[in-house]
Amino acid sequence: MQQERDKLVIGISSRALFDLEDSHRVFETQGREAYCQYQIDHEEDVLEPGVAFGLVKKLLALNDETHERVEVILLSRNSADTGLRVFNSISHHGLPITRAAFTSGDSPWRYVAAFGTDLFLSADADDVRAALAAGCAAATIVPGHSLPAAEACLKIAFDGDAVIFSDEAERIFKQHGLAAFAAAETKDASRPLPGGPFKGFLEALTRIQGEYDPATCPIRTALVTSRSAPAHERVIRTLRAWHIRIDEALFLGGMTKARFLRAFGADIFFDDQATHVGSAAEMVAAGHVPHGIANEPVDQADVSDV
Known part of the structure; x- marks a missing residue:
């Protein structure tokens, strides 16, 4: 049986994985309560891929029936309640992501080490700095473009x-x-x-x-x-x-x-x-x-x- 530590573990935030700019604008302009209600009201609306979606899909494609080489874990500032939309979107896109930490507004970087994370990707620069200070490779995913998945490599x-x-x-x-x-x-x-x-x-x-x-x-x-x-x-x-x-x-x-x-x-x-x-x-x-x-x-x- 494969040892748990053999895997490459990637932690990723909701906003790095999916396009959450509309709901993030609600949070910034109307506050937390309005944001939570917005996510619940749009629970069945599938989120579009974010900047790091293609990367995650290719990383997960490295797994096969006999060898799990990569695991991707969701580390999100959402609550479990508002995070349901994210998990619904994960399911819709067919991503085999099963583990998550929802922290209801607190920084999720505290769980980077607990999950044995090798790389943490987030849209929140403060969370990334905290993860780096704790010794984990981490980067702030910036808004922009990703190349179409023209090749499997x-x-x-x-x-x-x-x-x-x-x-x-x-x-x-x-x-x-x-x-x-x-x-x-x-x-x-x-x-x-x-x-x-x-x-x-x-x-x-x-x-x-x-x-x-x-x-x-x-x-x-x-x-x-x-x-x-x-x-x-x-x-x-x-x-x-x-x-x-x-x-x-x-x-x-x-x-x-x-x-x-x-x-x-x-x-x-x-x-x-x-x-x-x-x-x-x-x-x-x-x-x-x-x-x-x-x-x-x-x-x-x-x-x-x-």
């Missing part, structure tokens, strides 16, 4: 620094500039970077990929980074030291990432920089990882007059 793209890797190198770049960054990365090319918040999730994907023949593997990953030579070598050596598989690596040297993500066919892209996520979300599903120096408050005393 699951394609996930990652930024490097502050996502797969720590923000050690990015701190040098932010604080001392590009030349200092390139010099430091060249000097430390043979020293693996410390892991970032998504290292464990990428390791789990690599483990699942190992179950398939590489020629027919239904998962494909990509590193899409603003790095370029000579800063590429440390990245390659780090992944090699970790025994982590990356199928494609794009070293863009500062070029806009969005069109490359579309060319790759990403089902989702994870980046720590809000500007990169915003432009990517115009073409593919994107998640903001609020981690590292790019997401720390700016000390006004350190900002030059420019």
Whole structure:
């Protein structure tokens, strides 16, 4: 019998899985009570897919009759009462999601660890930050577009620094500039970077990929980074030291990432920089990882007059 820990566990909020913008507007403009009544009144109205719906569908398609590789768990701020519409929609769309936590307005991140979650996706940035602080890979799903499911292969793209890797190198770049960054990365090319918040999730994907023949593997990953030579070598050596598989690596040297993500066919892209996520979300599903120096408050005393 398969051990519970063998599974990749994804926690997802209602608003990341389904399009709940209409009901969310009711909540913001009319309050909680009106929102609850709205959900009950529309209980039988099926929710349309949200930004992360295609990703979830492809993840669940990795399961077969003998092996449950992935479990998706709903972690929702809805109450059980208002969450009935969500479960009705899950059933309508044929998604095998059976476990859930409904917290009636409180943050559901407390249950991330209890469910053994490897990745938490939510539309609530505060919940995502709390999950990251607790040591779980997490990203804020931003409004935007996802590519049509033209192929069965699951394609996930990652930024490097502050996502797969720590923000050690990015701190040098932010604080001392590009030349200092390139010099430091060249000097430390043979020293693996410390892991970032998504290292464990990428390791789990690599483990699942190992179950398939590489020629027919239904998962494909990509590193899409603003790095370029000579800063590429440390990245390659780090992944090699970790025994982590990356199928494609794009070293863009500062070029806009969005069109490359579309060319790759990403089902989702994870980046720590809000500007990169915003432009990517115009073409593919994107998640903001609020981690590292790019997401720390700016000390006004350190900002030059420019």
